[in-house]
Amino acid sequence: xxxxxxxxxxxxxxxxxxxGTACCAEVPKVEEDTVVADVQLLSALGNDTRxxxxxxxxxxxxxxxxxxxxxxxxxxxxAVSQALSRLYSAGLVTRRKEGxxxxxxxxxxxEQLVETFDALxxxxx
Amino acid sequence: xxxxxxxxxxxxxxxxxxxGTACCAEVPKVEEDTVVADVQLLSALGNDTRxxxxxxxxxxxxxxxxxxxxxxxxxxxxAVSQALSRLYSAGLVTRRKEGxxxxxxxxxxxEQLVETFDALxxxxx
DNA sequence: CTACTATATTAGAATATGCTTATATTAGCA
DNA sequence: TGCTAATATAAGCATATTCTAATATAGTAG
Numbered sequence: 001x002x003x004x005x006x007x008x009x010x011x012x013x014x015x016x017x018x019x020g021t022a023c024c025a026e027v028p029k030v031e032e033d034t035v036v037a038d039v040q041l042l043s044a045l046g047n048d049t050r051x052x053x054x055x056x057x058x059x060x061x062x063x064x065x066x067x068x069x070x071x072x073x074x075x076x077x078x079a080v081s082q083a084l085s086r087l088y089s090a091g092l093v094t095r096r097k098e099g100x101x102x103x104x105x106x107x108x109x110x111e112q113l114v115e116t117f118d119a120l121x122x123x124x125x
Numbered sequence: 126x127x128x129x130x131x132x133x134x135x136x137x138x139x140x141x142x143x144x145g146t147a148c149c150a151e152v153p154k155v156e157e158d159t160v161v162a163d164v165q166l167l168s169a170l171g172n173d174t175r176x177x178x179x180x181x182x183x184x185x186x187x188x189x190x191x192x193x194x195x196x197x198x199x200x201x202x203x204a205v206s207q208a209l210s211r212l213y214s215a216g217l218v219t220r221r222k223e224g225x226x227x228x229x230x231x232x233x234x235x236e237q238l239v240e241t242f243d244a245l246x247x248x249x250x
Numbered sequence: 251c252t253a254c255t256a257t258a259t260t261a262g263a264a265t266a267t268g269c270t271t272a273t274a275t276t277a278g279c280a
Numbered sequence: 281t282g283c284t285a286a287t288a289t290a291a292g293c294a295t296a297t298t299c300t301a302a303t304a305t306a307g308t309a310g
Contacts, residue, residue: 012307035177038242042171049298051164066257079260100307101257109245116241117163120234162261174268191287204269206288225286 044090114115169215188230
């Protein structure tokens with residue numbers, strides 16, 4: 001698929017205050033919302049604890065409860081709960097309540113991102 | 126492509142110390158190196174300044190010198206240099222020297238990651 | 251009701267991050 | 281050589297992050 005049209009970046013636009021500089025071309029501005037939204041996802045995943053949780057949830061056959069994740073990553077219950085909350089508000093996991101347990105699983109976004117990283121490693125470019 | 130075989134996660138394995146717990150299945154362990162390597166990339170991208178730099182470099186027609194990026198993101202020369210260094214050591218940008226200028230462009234990894242994010246937004250799942 | 255279990259939330263301390271300022275390096279030119 | 285421009289690096293401060301410990305909430309069982 002060609003991505004030039006769907007690209008959310010506005011091209012060829014006045015940069016702010018450096019119109020006639022010497023060294024190279026204008027640098028187009030980037031959609032502010034795009035940056036903020038993507039960084040939200042990236043920074044939620046860009047942490048050892050949270051990324052390991054995502055990986056473990058994905059590797060499990062079914063959805064996973066907090067108590068088992070807690071044992072798996074070796075942190076306090078509170079730390080795991082906070083990490084999962086952050087992943088939840090970033091839209092990377094969903095949760096389902098069953099009795100007093102909460103079962104977490106990945107969203108499609110998270111699945112796709114993890115797959116992309118696996119692909120990068122596989123292509124070893 | 127089926128990803129079940131290339132998946133770098135070791136499945137169905139003793140979790141550490143919670144063998145007979147009640148609530149749910151075992152949580153497989155995750156390759157430590159995988160987590161560390163991916164988080165390296167994710168945390169490098171997961172910052173407003175650095176992600177905006179990546180977006181701007183990508184949006185430019187050719188590779189971009191530090192001075193123009195500096196003007197574009199509105200931070201000090203030092204801040205931009207540090208951000209680009211971080212992106213460089215994460216393997217997200219390459220740099221080429223021409224005279225006293227340094228021209229930065231994206232690596233294939235960075236291209237692919239940004240494309241993935243655009244795709245997530247486009248599919249609006 | 252009480253007691254217990256699973257999870258969430260709050261508070262606070264230790265550490266990490268990201269900027270600015272100042273200084274170092276490197277290239278080009280007189 | 282010395283001067284200037286482009287970039288990199290170092291030091292330090294302000295703020296953000298991420299834990300732990302303590303407490304709150306909700307659900308289950310007696």
